[in-house]
Amino acid sequence: MGYKVAVIGATGNVGREMLTTLAERNFPVDAVAALASENSIGTQVSFGEKDILDVQDLARFDFRGWDIALSSPGGKVSAQYAPKAAAAGCVVIDNTSHFRMEPDVPLVVPEVNPEALAGYTKRNIVANPNCSTIQMVVALKPLHDLARIKRIVVSTYQSVSGAGRDGMDELFNQTRAIYVNDPVEKRKFDKQIAFNVIPHIDSFMEDGTTREEWKMMVETKKILDPRITVTATCVRVPVFIGHAESVNVEFERPITAEEATEALREAPGITVIDHRADEGFVTPVECAGDDPVFVSRIREDFSVENGLNLWIVADNLRKGAALNAVQIAELLAGNYLRK
Structure with a gap:
């Protein structure tokens, strides 16, 4: 017996990837609903290689009798509809930032803190972390277990797909405009993204930190260890898919590059490719x-006691969003919603 799964925001980049990932991993479904705003009614999306789903109106959908909702429609929409679905008995796995830091909503990365999922019963909502946070904590969990992390300094190089289809379109259109000598139009980003990098993701806060940087700091503490201090600089780069991170880590105890490499090779969800x-x-x-979090450039940092440098790369639409959400659904199905 399978589960009835709804995908909210099914016409977006992440929503489509959620449908693809559900099919690829053979998640046990009896029914799948593709939900979006009424503007998307009449469109269709793929579920696996053979099935085509008609997009349904989220505002009119009845969640009673549905088991799991994978949600990625934007924070304001999730704020309105996730509690409605949860109240109807459907467990919502939400990919937006709206619920992440609420104390009674678990923030889960299955390779890092699967035990936190037990708290989903408080509100029937589980939060999927920020894409950049996910890949970083997956790579850092085995090292934290080995030598206890004190401080993280991270600089991200985030692809335009993190800003949705509009971000991808803007990179493509600006690049084409430059080659044919047309005017470069800025719509999604506040500066030209083609052949450029922009140290500004999400809105600025009073202290000069952007909300994307703040998310990485507070989410890492909630997922991995509240005692860890984190500072981040998040940068948008002219890449379509895939986020990269340069991560400097200071540990409580000595750790060599060789010990770190061995621990990373043995950890779930990680592929080490580091040939120097x-x-x-x-x-x-x-x-x-690809699904894994890739780790390269593992080396000791001799400018600080017990320091390491890492280069971490992952597909932000898969492990950074859709795959992590589906893995949470698999944990729910395996341990909590057994049929």
């Missing part, structure tokens, strides 16, 4: 479409 030679590392182009 030309092409002996992973970039976003190579990780697009």
Whole structure:
């Protein structure tokens, strides 16, 4: 017996990836509903290689009798509809930032803190972390277990797909405009993204931190360890899919690059490619479409006691969003919603 699964925001980048991932991983479904705003009514989306789903109006959908909702429609929409679905008995796995830091909503990365999922019963809502946070904590969990992390300094290089289809379209259109000598139009980003990098993701806060940077700081504490201090600089780069991170870590105890590499190779969800030679590392182009978090450039930082440097890359639409949500659904089905 399978589950009835609704995908909210099914016409967006992440929503489509959620449908693809559900099918690829053979999640046991009896029914799948693709939900979006009424503007998307009449469109269709794919579920696996054979099934085509008609998009239904989220505002009119009755969640009674549905088991799980994978939700990625934007924070304001989730704020309105996730509690309605949860009240109807449907467990919502929400990919937006709206519920992440609420104390009674678990923030879950299955490879890192699966035990936190037990708290879903308080509100019937589970939060999916920020895409950049997910790939970082997956890579850092085995190292934290080994030597206890004190401080993290991270700089991200985030692809335009993190800003949705509009972000991808803007990179494509600006690049084409530059080559044919047309005016470069800015709509999604506040500065030109083609052939440029922008140190501004999400809105600025009073202290000069952006909300994307703040998310990485507070979410890491909630998922991994509240005692860890984190500072982040988040940058948008002209790449379509795949986020990269340069991560500097300070530990409580000594740890060598060799010990770190061994721990990472044995950890779930991680692929280590670190040959210390030309092409002996992973970039976003190579990780697009793949599930693992890739770790390269593992080396000791001699400027600080017990320090390491890492290069971490992952597909932000998969492990950074859709895959993590589906893995949470698999944990729910396996441990809490057994039929």
